[in-house]
Amino acid sequence: MRDPRATIAKRELSTLRKEKTIVLALVLQVFIAAFSSFLVVGLVSLYDPGQTGEYGVDVAIAGDASEELVQAATDVSGVNPTVYSDESAAMRAFESPSKTGIDAVLVGESRDGRVFVSATVPDSNVQTTVVVVQLRDVLRSLERSERIERAESLETLPVQLPPETQSSPYYGFTYTVLVPLLLFLPVFISGSLTVDSLTEERERGTLELLRVAPVSLREIVDGKLLAATALAPAQAALWLVLLGFNGTRVASPVMLLVLVAALSTLVCSLAAATALLSPDRRSAQFLYSIGVLFVFGGTTLFPNNPVNTAARLAIGSADASAPFVVAAYAVGGIGIYVALRYLVGDVNANAL
Template identity: 65%
Template sequence: MADRTDPRLTIARRELGSLRKEKTIVLALVLQLFIAAFSSFLVVGLVSLYDPGQVQGTEVDIAVTGDASEDLIRAASEVRGVDAQYYRSEETALRAFHEYRGTGIDAVLVAETRDERVFVRAVAPDGNVQTTVVVVQLREVLRSFEDLKRTQRAAYLDSLPLELPPETSSSPYFGFTYTVLLPLLLFLPVFISGSISVDALTEEIDRGTLELLRVAPVSMTDVVDGKLLAAAGLAPAQAALWVLLLELNGTSVSNVPALLVLVAAMALLVCSVGAAVALLAPERRAAQLLYSLGVLLVFGGTAVFPNGPINAAARLAIGSASGIEYAAVGAVVIASLAAYLGLRGIVGRVDPDAL
């Protein structure tokens, strides 16, 4: 009985089997698996890099001196994780800083009044692991001090200024998870799939094995479709696994079907572009360079739009999506279909013997 298996599925299975030998791809998958599996721990560590003041248990001791030290200490008391101590002179404060750094005084603030203005000079540790935390906390103290002075001087104005709207506090972990971590796990597989589609065709051309595939009863379109199916199919499969691992780590993700459709459409779009580049520029390095530049320009351009794929993914995951976000998903789907049809047109015009 004749084998009626679709040749595109056969080529896709062959392509997926060969990916296990690619150490770079395997390492990339392992890295994504690690990020998704231990996301709850990584979020705390990564947030501490750009907002160290949010790390619980961080305590910074500051020596405050100068004629405006009273107000500065009052402002520092409003900042969590800061203990401000008064010193009579700048010399004693600096001596305490240099002699007991790490165990006592972590920084020095000298506040002096000149011409009805307060000038604050800060001394922080240089080249220390704790430097970033100290600098961030000093910044918060100075902001609190600025607000305090503005409030005090408002009493001398002829008319009271408008009241500022109440401050709203939000968890940096929440924002980092849905605006950085989740898009990273969703779209990084898309980039990798596009790179795979480029390599899959350029390697066949470089090694001359494309001719062997054409000996079989398959067309050039079947070959490209099979490789495209293997590369583009990886991204939504990985995204589904990463979302599952996020759920197990306590990160709730809403609108999972819409997110998977978005990832699948992006993967088809990027892989179609990658395959087209590989056919038009068969040399591997040139093809990868053109693909990388194109993807960076496209994603960099869409990232600035409030309703681009990245922001749409974040809003969908949070559960605050509106019709605009679903329209963005639909636009990506249409664009991916157009890119695939364009690839089919390129395949039909490319002469395999010339590759």
């Protein structure tokens, strides 16, 4: 005789085609994974526009600390400094960009052994974001050079500054944001599917019809969990394949899929418990959302949180403890599932 849990799981998967919200979420994830190389460029430009290409910024510099500012601006690629006699002359040039081409003003004043810098940039302009990013790099260069020069006059030498690195923001964004997003979003969706499936069965009274068949409540819950839990690693595997086609190399795909499966079991089990304890669909979804935010938000306090673990596994920089961390999540998922089975056994069937 065929396992009733497999039959229920197959029924659950077949009904997903009718859920427009779920289909739309899947299409969105396919788009993100299939066109990740293009999306990374656009998304990185939102928080670091200076990395999308070289953009020349002409800066007017004035004040008695203009020499230091010019040196700092020279160290930043894409910044063209022009020294003016005073602040008024620099501001006049800034107010006539069509003639002078000045995009921003930096005024540096030395007082009491300190350098005070005031910056002026265009107001509410698309160009403003790029200008601000370039000026930020100039000020960072100025701060670094000042720290190095002033360290010579200290009686106690400070800790040596680390060497500057030229890391690509695309690399960091891909492995710390994009890859975890594609891996864990299916987990959250699977949990939401579990809540919807059980609460909808209860609200429509179809759960009673299922129990007329020779299946137990545990088998019904197991069948629904099987469909939702298996969906997340299946999606994650597809996303990793699409990322590979886009040139994003993932170092440990098997470990990542095990991690996704473990988290999917944990989240879907919690979702099923929420649906059994809360008969109302909206209340159950609210409790599930709050619970997921609380659990995943709390894990960020630990160094081996899911996002960090996934990023390190994807990059290939995971240490020897990574397999034990993944195993710990798997044990946690199995433990929550076992607790759910005890909860199902304690639920009064007449209350459903």
